[in-house]
Amino acid sequence: xxxxxxxxxxxxxxxxESGTNLAQKRIYLFGHCNATEELADLLMExxxxxxxxxxxxxxxxxxxxxxxxxxxxxxxxxEPAEQTIVCIVTRFYEAMYAQLRALGFTGExxxxxxxxxxxxxxxxxxxxxxxxxxxxxxxVLIDCLEKKYPGxxxxxxxxxxxxxxxxxxxxxxxxxxKRGISKYMVCVPSGSCVKVAELFDECPVEVMQQRELDAAIxxxxxxxxxxxxxxxxxxxxxxNLSRALYHKRIPLEKVYRCGVFGLSDxxxxxxxxxxxxxxxxxxIEKNRAVILSPxxxxxxxxxxxxxxxxxxxxxxxxxQIFTNVxxxxxxxxxxxxxxxxxxxxxxxxxxxxxxIGIRSGICDVxxxxxxxxxxxxxxxxxxxxxxKSIDIYAIEGFENIVVTR
Amino acid sequence: xxxxxxxxxxxxxxxxxxxLMDGDGGTENLxxxxxxxVAMKTTSKKVLILSTSGCLHPNDTDHYEYWKLTDxxxxxxQELYMMYDFSDHFHMISNDSKYGGLFxxxxxxxxxxxxxxxxxxx
Numbered sequence: 001x002x003x004x005x006x007x008x009x010x011x012x013x014x015x016x017e018s019g020t021n022l023a024q025k026r027i028y029l030f031g032h033c034n035a036t037e038e039l040a041d042l043l044m045e046x047x048x049x050x051x052x053x054x055x056x057x058x059x060x061x062x063x064x065x066x067x068x069x070x071x072x073x074x075x076x077x078x079e080p081a082e083q084t085i086v087c088i089v090t091r092f093y094e095a096m097y098a099q100l101r102a103l104g105f106t107g108e109x110x111x112x113x114x115x116x117x118x119x120x121x122x123x124x125x126x127x128x129x130x131x132x133x134x135x136x137x138x139x140v141l142i143d144c145l146e147k148k149y150p151g152x153x154x155x156x157x158x159x160x161x162x163x164x165x166x167x168x169x170x171x172x173x174x175x176x177x178k179r180g181i182s183k184y185m186v187c188v189p190s191g192s193c194v195k196v197a198e199l200f201d202e203c204p205v206e207v208m209q210q211r212e213l214d215a216a217i218x219x220x221x222x223x224x225x226x227x228x229x230x231x232x233x234x235x236x237x238x239x240n241l242s243r244a245l246y247h248k249r250i251p252l253e254k255v256y257r258c259g260v261f262g263l264s265d266x267x268x269x270x271x272x273x274x275x276x277x278x279x280x281x282x283x284i285e286k287n288r289a290v291i292l293s294p295x296x297x298x299x300x301x302x303x304x305x306x307x308x309x310x311x312x313x314x315x316x317x318x319x320q321i322f323t324n325v326x327x328x329x330x331x332x333x334x335x336x337x338x339x340x341x342x343x344x345x346x347x348x349x350x351x352x353x354x355x356i357g358i359r360s361g362i363c364d365v366x367x368x369x370x371x372x373x374x375x376x377x378x379x380x381x382x383x384x385x386x387x388k389s390i391d392i393y394a395i396e397g398f399e400n401i402v403v404t405r
Numbered sequence: 406x407x408x409x410x411x412x413x414x415x416x417x418x419x420x421x422x423x424x425l426m427d428g429d430g431g432t433e434n435l436x437x438x439x440x441x442x443v444a445m446k447t448t449s450k451k452v453l454i455l456s457t458s459g460c461l462h463p464n465d466t467d468h469y470e471y472w473k474l475t476d477x478x479x480x481x482x483q484e485l486y487m488m489y490d491f492s493d494h495f496h497m498i499s500n501d502s503k504y505g506g507l508f509x510x511x512x513x514x515x516x517x518x519x520x521x522x523x524x525x526x527x
Contacts, residue, residue, distance in 0.1 A: 095493045119490040123413040131489040220503065221487040230504040237490035238497070239504050243524040244516060258513040260505035265513050 031090035081107035091115035138219025162361025167256035169200035195342035199272035289320035293357030426499035431508030444522035
């Protein structure tokens with residue numbers, strides 16, 4: 001979970017604690033994902049008992065997270081409503097709220113993170129006024145962008161996922177050429193996304209706070225601006241590409257190439273070009289080291305035992321073992337931390353000779369690196385489709401392995 | 406009753422409301438083809454189709470109703486839809502140049518039109 005959302009979750013929980021006697025409530029969480037796991041961790045740290053995680057995916061029923069069972073949503077009806085609370089930290093709050101009410105659940109339902117500022121399932125006058133105000137704010141933001149980048153076509157990457165930005169930048173040149181666009185700029189929601197965009201081109205890249213970016217995108221939709229494009233596979237809500245996945249297996253790169261940009265399936269991706277060498281490459285023994293990347297913001301974590309086994313394996317082989325860390329992340333036990341910039345990642349993994357990471361955007365960033373690359377996939381389905389995550393996210397040139405333990 | 410009030414009422418009645426925007430880039434004859442599709446004939450959902458285009462088989466089954474919109478009504482609903490996501494039961498289907506869409510898959514030969522219709526009704 002991005003730090004800004006984690007802080008929002010903490011704050012929302014504190015507000016909830018001051019208004020509700022949580023210790024007296026049966027607490028359920030809705031929607032199993034990385035964010036929900038972090039909420040479960042936080043609640044348990046604070047000494048609250050979480051009863052279960054509700055999830056619509058039948059494939060997950062019977063599974064557990066830290067001994068919390070994952071169960072079907074209708075299970076909530078077994079509980080006395082007035083003594084039960086459902087907490088939601090996914091972007092599908094509106095749909096989940098509606099589902100719980102449709103099931104007949106009358107207890108408290110709380111949104112702890114506002115992931116989805118586009119959605120509010122109401123046509124009340126107050127909602128309409130609020131949303132109009134938001135669009136007007138978005139129009140002001142667009143005017144600012146136009147003043148700062150006059151005559152530039154605007155490309156929006158609505159979500160802070162490194163892989164999404166990677167695919168966008170990789171196929172964007174073909175899209176722009178098709179439309180006869182020579183001057184463009186890219187809007188992204190985080191500094192890391194800027195770093196990925198800068199691997200590809202020296203076009204202007206503007207960072208916007210997520211809520212501001214959402215408002216600007218909403219305004220672009222509202223004013224039907226032909227001078228803008230939203231380059232994403234399922235955000236915002238107007239993008240319906242993910243519906244195809246109920247019917248067909250379409251790997252993510254193809255979703256971008258064909259679905260988002262409307263290019264031929266034979267289009268070759270542009271590789272990133274603006275790499276820099278990591279300044280402390282001498283620290284890493286050439287072809288006798290492994291770079292481990294166990295952390296990802298939007299993917300459920302692998303069990304610690306998996307990484308312990310990997311570390312033990314490479315220790316017996318006499319390898320140097322590094323953990324790629326950023327911010328407050330800690331290196332795995334028995335490993336050394338390494339914190340290259342995104343543009344330095346390729347030099348680091350090529351020096352080491354081996355990269356093993358949980359499947360995340362970092363894997364996309366280094367997909368053109370010449371070394372042994374292993375991507376580990378938690379055993380879960382992609383959203384609520386029948387496909388496993390490996391079916392959608394597998395990367396050519398990697399050893400793609402599903403971790404079933 | 407305003408168009409928004411009508412939509413609000415329909416959201417309580419129908420499983421899905423689809424506003425179809427016939428155009429180009431894969432959406433030629435969209436309304437008629439969608440209404441005549443196998444997907445529409447076999448869906449178990451109660452669907453409302455909104456379009457300014459004529460549909461040769463309105464109310465052909467119990468599954469869907471068809472409302473022909475005026476240009477002004479379509480514009481008003483489109484404005485609303487582009488202001489915010491007011492329901493996960495309402496979708497506007499078009500070939501909008503500002504973002505990707507399912508009909509790009511048809512143009513790339515990855516999906517057929519019928520498969521897109523089935524995906525939309527999922």
